[in-house]
Amino acid sequence: MDLTAHAGLTLVAETLLAVGLESVVQEQLRLRVRQRGHPEFTKLQTCLRIVAAGGDCVEDVRILARDAGLRRLLRRPWPSPDALHAFLATCHNAAAIGQRPATGAWIPPEPPALRALAAVNTALVRRAVAGLPVTEATLDLDATTILSGKRDALPLYRGGRGYQPTAVLWAEQDLVVADQYRDGNVPAGMDPLAVAQHAFAALPPTVTTRAFRGDSACYHDDLLKHLAKRIAFTISADMSPELRHVCTARGVVWHRFEARVTELVEVAEVEFTPGRWPKTAAPLRYVALRFTPTQGSLFGEPPK
Template sequence: MTQGVLPFKYEEEKTQTGMTALAGLPVYLDLAKVIGLSKSIQKHLKVRKNSQGWTDSQMVLSLVLLNLAGGDCVDDLKILEADEGFCQILRKSETHGLSRKVRRTIESRWRKEKKRSVPSPSAVFRYLSKFHDAEQEDARKKSDVKAFIPAANDFLKGFGKINKDMIAGLNTVSVETTATLDMDATLAQTMKETASYCYKGFKAYQPFNTWWFEQGIILHTEFRDGNVPAGYEQLRVFKEALDCLPSNVEKVKLRSDTAAYQHDLLRYCEKGENKRFGRIEFAIGCNVTKAFKIAVAQVPDAQWQPIYKREKGLQLKTGSEWAEVCFVPNELCYSKDAPVYRYLAKRQRLVEQQPLPGMNDDKQLKLPFPTMEMDESRYKVFGVVTNIKYTQMNGENVIHWLHERCGKSEEVHAVMKDDLAGGKMPSSDFGTNAAWWWIMIIALNLNVMMKNLALAPSMKTKRMKAIRFSLVNIPGRVVKRSRTLFLRLSKGHPSYDLLVEARRKIAMLFGSWAPSG
């Protein structure tokens, strides 16, 4: 093709050169090896047990690496396979440290010579299909329940155990005895024919996630259809999340939006019905019902206090106010042993909106949040229910503490769908997509561990886009000399010291990381 009008030409190398565009990705292989991720996968999945070809570990790790490298569909494995330098490192990592007997066992899984370094897209599709349970789809069709959650088969349940092993190891080397759990659902839009419509009017899946605030990691996730409400069976999910916490966690706190405003969940926390953790403190958004508005309207104006924010060492008014509300919901009025909670209200004065010309009252735009009239002014109103005592935390601090979840846990949802592969489902089968979602969660948590344990403190708050630019997607050349592989970066590359220091910290984890299981 003539390219004379352009300043350069493309040519393909005549031979393999050992070049890689993913010189930083092998560091994640190092971390995965140290934390025993491959062993945990082989222990808990067993999809490929006693079969030939790719192992469970090779399948799952290939997709984890695909997420970290920026791929968002199964076909992107072709690009990973085409990176000859990275594939050399991957093949070396798979057998490094193994005895000759184990290496021969791995080699015997192949009838012919193994030529690929990562599974082909077709092999991955066949593998992911094992996580789908067709009987559950039949049960869905027969069920009269609109919000139906297919039961996970034994293979799919294995991902939760793998994630539990990872978190237990993390909390061994970076101990947190308190777990503040933020529970929230997210919508993953899709065009799959079998997907259901969500409350926003488009087809989607709606996974429900439990975020461990102190560790910055996803503790538990449940893949759901888009028509399943966020608060559906939330108490059951909360109990499952508590079972995922490491043994050295001593105290649990709960935060959530109004989807968690369910009296069975509130009672479970307040009455200390969990044998391990006892009473669990919570702050949850409550429904601004007509009865709640009546209680808010009865609060004297003198009891409304300003809400402040700290900025550059100064306390500044936000324009919002809070007050304690004397409110007992109808659900608790008929029980003698009903728990007593604190109810708080937050209000913000709204600027008067002019009506749209030429439209009657029925067609005027409605505000997407509850409002009420007080003192001849219109306010946006937000309710909070908590069991935290007055002496422990005043109302303003409870509101600030609850609003902390709105920043980080919701940012993680954007990372799942935009930075990783959670926003693009590979199949029309529910179980296949659930497995894909779980593998993305493992990649997400592996990256969190990398930032917390191996990278510089300045990298801890970086999004995956920045991590890829400065750590993962950098050029290098793989050179083999004296039976050792060397991964060379260009001279003076700013990422060289970052990678060397990360590998030093990862090497120090050997011996201190708790073995899985």
């Protein structure tokens, strides 16, 4: 009797087939120079299985391939680590990496393989909502950090070394519509416009009402100008000296928002034009928060 501790991976395989990933990959992801060996879908599916099983390197496919019970359930051969390395190497743009500047953050251009993977994701997003009355999309852009022990990994702002990818989530549908893998030293606020544009381009044509949300890393003139034309947006603003001057002006009307144990929170609406905002354009609406500490305890521990 063959037993396995990875029976859940069969559900991963069934899900990938159910969403039509195989046909999408056949249409969009054509990387093989020769027609021998495993097709792209098999190699991509294997990478996803490794991640789902908790693996952290390509060589972990050997562990899954030795699982006799899993082999009987899946009934498909496993690509070798060398085959997976060759598959992933197509996403590496060696010529572009050679142009990396000696210092500073840098985002290389995406090679054709990565653009093809993005096209696969776009097709899956549109399939997921096909036939639904989808007309609205709120996109959330954010970045995260991934620690890595690779020699090429660069320092992270939080400490350690690794990578800092960005991703855009379609909030109403809980779908990732775009992403960009970045070196660890690339700040989240570096060129958010490109990622946002890719995300909006991935939406189905039925979406007519679009909105965008982001933290202060998205407080970038180029992105603000792009959004202000036709997209509703909410972005956390950097408190620059100019914005602080507007918020502290005598005519600003503050309203109580929340009374906390240690502070009073007030809110006000102000109009402000950031950095390189066109002089002829209308100012943006800012919602400002003011925090006023309450009187502390005279004796003992402060209230909690």
